[in-house]
Amino acid sequence: MKIVTKIFLFFVIAALGFFAIACGSKKVNNGEVNVFIWTEYIPESVIEAFQDETGIKVNLATYSSNEDMLSKVKASQTSVYDIAVPSDYMVKRMIAEGLLSELDGASLQNFSNLDASYLNRDFDPKNLYSVPFMAGVAAVVVNKTMVSEEITTFFQLLEPKYKNSIVVLDDYRAVIGAVAKSLGYSFNTTSPADLKRVDSAMALLKPNVKLRDSDSPKTAMLNGETSIGYMWAAEIAIAMQEKPDTFEVVFPKEGAYLFIDNFVILKNAKNFENAKRFIEFILRPEISAQISEQYPYVNPNKEALKLLPASYLDNPASNVPPEVFKNGEFIKDVGQSIEIYDDIWTKFTR
Amino acid sequence: MGGAVFKKKNIPLFAMISPVTAWLIVLIAIPLVYILAISFCSTNADHNIAFHFTLKNYIRLFDPTILGIYSNSLIVSILSTAFCILLAYPFAYVLAKTTPFKKTLMMIFLMLPFWTNSLIRLYSWRTLLGKNGYINEFLVYIGLIDAPLEMMFTRGAVILGMVYTLLPFMVLPIHTAIDKLDTSLIEASKDLGANFWQTFKNVILPLTAPGIFAGSIMVFIPSLGFFFVSDLMGGGNNQIIGNLISRQFKESYNWPFGATLSIMLIVLTIVCVRLYTKSGGKLDELGNI
Secondary structure (H helix, E strand, O other): OOHHHHHHHHHHHHHHHHHHHHHHHHHHHHHHHEEEEEEEOOOOHHHHHHHHOOOOEEOOOOOOOHHHHHHHHHHHOOOOOOOOOOEEHHHHHHOOOEEEOOOOOHOOHHHHHEEEOOOOOOOOOOOOOOOEEEEEEEEEEOOOOOOOOOOOHHHHHHHHHOOOEEEEOOOOHHHHHHHHHHHHOOOOOOOOOHHHHHHHHHHHHHHHHHOOOOOHHHHOOOOOOOOEEEEEEHHHHHHHOOOOOOOEEEEEOOOEEEEEEEEEEEEEOOOHHHHHHHHHOOOOOHHHHHHHHHHOOOOOOOHHHHHHHHHHHHOOHHHHHHHHHHEEOOOOOOHHHHHHHHHHHHHHHH | OHHHHHHHHHHHHHHHHHHHHHHHHHHHHHHHHHHHHOOEEOOOOOEEEEEEOOHHHHOOOOOOHHHHHHHHHHHHHHHHHHHHHHHHHHHHHHHHHOOOOHHHHHHHHHHHHHHHHHHHHHHHHHHHHHOOOOOHHHHHHOOOOOOOOOOOOOHHHHHHHEEEEEEHHHHHHHHHHHHOOOOOHHHHHOOOOHHHHHHHHHHHHHHHHHHHHHHHHHHHHHHHHHHHHHHHHHOOOOOOOOHHHHHOOOOOOOOHHHHHHHHHHHHOOOHHHHHHHHHOOOHHHHOOO
């Protein structure tokens, strides 16, 4: 019996210890907010400024695709993450799946700083669940010293003379969508006949693509690995800042891929109030401007735009012209057609 | 009375074993059964798993594109394993025969790079092998080539990445095998008039073959699944089985097909391990490095 008692005692003590740790960490939790955000999207200095001002500790975790974020949010318990930053179509899906808390965007401080054209979009018609953070487009960047021809359309990238010289985003909706658009279809086409033609066009693009990279596609352009790139305009803006005379940004005539990334608070978030304070903090003009200076995405905060330097405002890659937004298209869920998209992409990447 | 003795003997045993058993059941057995179950399911319009029986996913395995990726993956794995053997064997041999001081030194040099994250180490290959990387610059500078070579983002680069990441898993089992080698057998072979190559072919190689087998298993199987190596070194244009699986679970929202591909990978692994045990390998030696 002695051994059994000892083992029993061991488990009791272990369990008590576990509870002590669990309770201990709960106490710290009161002054926390868990932010789940894209890589290279928020400067360390902004996080520190928030922590210094409010005393709320920010735990940052990052992801590099909406789908990645969704599967992690679904797989983790409540309040592992309080805030996430999904794109437009993903906000819609998360609302439909009941993953978000109502935060009533309009009731937040500083909400009025936002440009109305980014608000009340169809993915969240009253901004009940989401607050715009940054927006952007996917565009083409050309190394002028390596490419003599003028590029104006995405269709030109299918020409055989650009063999093995293009870097594209590792994002199947962005690439397949751009090819569909260059053939005159929608980014969200579900017609099997259209997609069949898209598939053939992708076979022309395939030999031209040297690599696919979503994390830092500008690197391949900066070190001369590729002469043409298809990536987020903000990445292009950073590349242009580093080598202003080499790179040129092209918004394909056919129309560009648009996105709006939004703050959301997840269902049953323990740190709901802290999360709200964090979003309000980011909506301040000077903070928002500070973020755009480091990561030059399209800033929906109209008060912040007034504070940004000429280097941001005069560069079309960061301060994207309004007509690009007018011609562009947002991604929507394609339902069962996703299997055709997957097939096209598997062929493209094999 | 008998019952009491039984209890006395077995309760501590249960107490000790049950945490591990619970761990194995909850974290390995149940997920595997779940994977097997959903591999026979399909998805509905909301991209969630629809629980009705279908063989669709298994039929899709015979799609030419999927078969193409399987064959590419097998080529990469076979070549990576072969290069690992060629590189690791001489190294392991010297490692086993050298003085203790040099042995420690060589071990440190082998293991030290592995304290750095493998992603960072793979990124550094980009700097070396890139179109305007150091190797190309050097070769152009000494006049060996006129235009930079395309070394990065090719199948060769993927194989290089695999060999670089997995080499220690080949060195260690071979080293163990050579270390255990009875030197008197080599001496006997020499006494009987065999030269070095004859001794190597007829004595050393057969006796160390289990180590080579064990190492091959440890290199071949992970190299089928290391999708980040193919992403970073192949630029995503040299897909292996691991890439395919990872994409089904993420971007394509097709967990059932991802599960089917995972089951196939498990089957492939079991086949490899069976071949290994059939040819005289011991399972213990896979873990005994």
